[in-house]
Amino acid sequence: MQSEVDPLETVLLHRPGNELKRLTPRNNDQLLFDAIPWVDRAQDEHDAFAETLRARGVGVLLLRDLLTETLSDTRAQASALHSGVDERRLGTEVADTLRSHLTSVPPETLAEVLVAGMTFEELPASEGHSLVRRMHHAHDFAIDPLPNLLFTRDSSVWVGDRVAIASLLLPARRRESALTDLVYAYHPRFAHSPRAYGAHSAPVEGGDVLVLAPGVLAVGVGERTTPAGAESFARSVFADGLAHTVLAVPITQTRASMHLDTVCTMVDRDAVVMYPAIQDSLTAYSMRPVDKDLEVSGPEPFLEATARAMGIERMRVIDTGLDPVTAEREQWEDGNNTFAVAPGVVVAYERNAETNARLEEAGIEVLRISGSELGTGRGGPRCMSCPISRAAL
Numbered sequence: 001m002q003s004e005v006d007p008l009e010t011v012l013l014h015r016p017g018n019e020l021k022r023l024t025p026r027n028n029d030q031l032l033f034d035a036i037p038w039v040d041r042a043q044d045e046h047d048a049f050a051e052t053l054r055a056r057g058v059g060v061l062l063l064r065d066l067l068t069e070t071l072s073d074t075r076a077q078a079s080a081l082h083s084g085v086d087e088r089r090l091g092t093e094v095a096d097t098l099r100s101h102l103t104s105v106p107p108e109t110l111a112e113v114l115v116a117g118m119t120f121e122e123l124p125a126s127e128g129h130s131l132v133r134r135m136h137h138a139h140d141f142a143i144d145p146l147p148n149l150l151f152t153r154d155s156s157v158w159v160g161d162r163v164a165i166a167s168l169l170l171p172a173r174r175r176e177s178a179l180t181d182l183v184y185a186y187h188p189r190f191a192h193s194p195r196a197y198g199a200h201s202a203p204v205e206g207g208d209v210l211v212l213a214p215g216v217l218a219v220g221v222g223e224r225t226t227p228a229g230a231e232s233f234a235r236s237v238f239a240d241g242l243a244h245t246v247l248a249v250p251i252t253q254t255r256a257s258m259h260l261d262t263v264c265t266m267v268d269r270d271a272v273v274m275y276p277a278i279q280d281s282l283t284a285y286s287m288r289p290v291d292k293d294l295e296v297s298g299p300e301p302f303l304e305a306t307a308r309a310m311g312i313e314r315m316r317v318i319d320t321g322l323d324p325v326t327a328e329r330e331q332w333e334d335g336n337n338t339f340a341v342a343p344g345v346v347v348a349y350e351r352n353a354e355t356n357a358r359l360e361e362a363g364i365e366v367l368r369i370s371g372s373e374l375g376t377g378r379g380g381p382r383c384m385s386c387p388i389s390r391a392a393l
């Protein structure tokens with residue numbers, strides 16, 4: 001992975017499943033969804049997204065399949081039970097019973113529990129006495145569901161030939177990286193993939209990381225990725241020789257702009273689509289390696305810093321030219337969260353008609369998908385995809 005826009009070869013997606021059926025008006029805020037999705041329709045939309053990618057020759061890997069295959073390895077199973085069964089929540093009696101039950105189930109069932117979670121009423125029966133069982137409500141979660149696993153972008157990031165397991169900030173998402181970590185550690189397909197960064201480091205989420213060009217990364221710093229996360233990530237990629245410049249890009253700490261890719265994505269080798277409201281104010285600090293340390297300069301305008309680091313004359317911004325209200329509406333609905341499958345070819349939600357029209361006027365091919373249900377989790381095509389390999393041109 002040398003750039004955001006090189007022709008996509010293989011991508012990791014997660015087809016949403018029963019974990020979405022756990023969302024209620026009482027828990028959706030905490031589980032980071034803005035509405036209650038219609039699950040069958042969300043699955044249809046996701047199938048169409050995967051088919052759009054396959055039709056372009058992309059190899060689509062589904063996280064659920066990889067996880068099930070991974071869990072046939074007993075070391076992976078032990079590690080999954082360690083991260084999935086929380087003794088602090090369950091107490092020793094329930095935790096022991098649950099662990100021994102989950103050790104005896106087939107890998108598909110274990111994968112389902114790890115992804116869709118388990119309520120107290122679904123716990124296996126036991127002979128022992130437990131205050132925990134008596135006092136918890138039947139619908140409380142013994143294992144939390146992971147509805148945001150859909151957004152595979154955020155829990156791991158490939159840079160060059162290395163995979164970095166992201167360190168997710170919010171409790172509702174933290175366990176996602178334990179699952180991706182497991183797949184990369186034990187699935188035969190990834191057996192010898194070298195690692196970068198690690199899930200226990202300072203917070204960095206994949207939606208904040210843009211691979212702008214060979215050796216040049218941008219990392220959004222805002223609601224999810226912290227300054228410490230951006231700096232440690234930069235130190236780690238410099239130590240591994242994966243980059244010569246990392247740009248730390250401050251973004252507003254709001255839900256609308258939770259990651260850098262909600263306001264800016266690359267659509268061509270030298271072009272981005274960007275939320276107009278931030279175009280003139282976005283800045284970047286440049287980090288470069290010097291003698292085992294790093295040098296920090298800036299802040300300076302984002303577009304100048306990126307062009308210089310990439311060695312191009314200027315970064316083109318597809319000027320959506322939208323009036324502020326339409327721009328705000330389409331940004332909220334992930335209009336700027338496009339997913340490049342090749343230089344100048346992106347997948348985008350069809351509902352953002354104005355942004356898509358401007359992209360086409362600028363010569364970008366837009367592959368439209370519907371996302372009215374998928375979008376209830378507040379993420380677009382880029383958020384829902386983790387590119388694993390792109391053809392280096």
Ligand SMILES: NC(=O)NCCC[C@H](N)C(=O)O
Nearest residue numbers: 032151207259377378379383
């Ligand atoms: N890269 C992204 O912007 N991902 C979208 C994540 C949405 C998810 N509901 C979250 O709040 O983390």
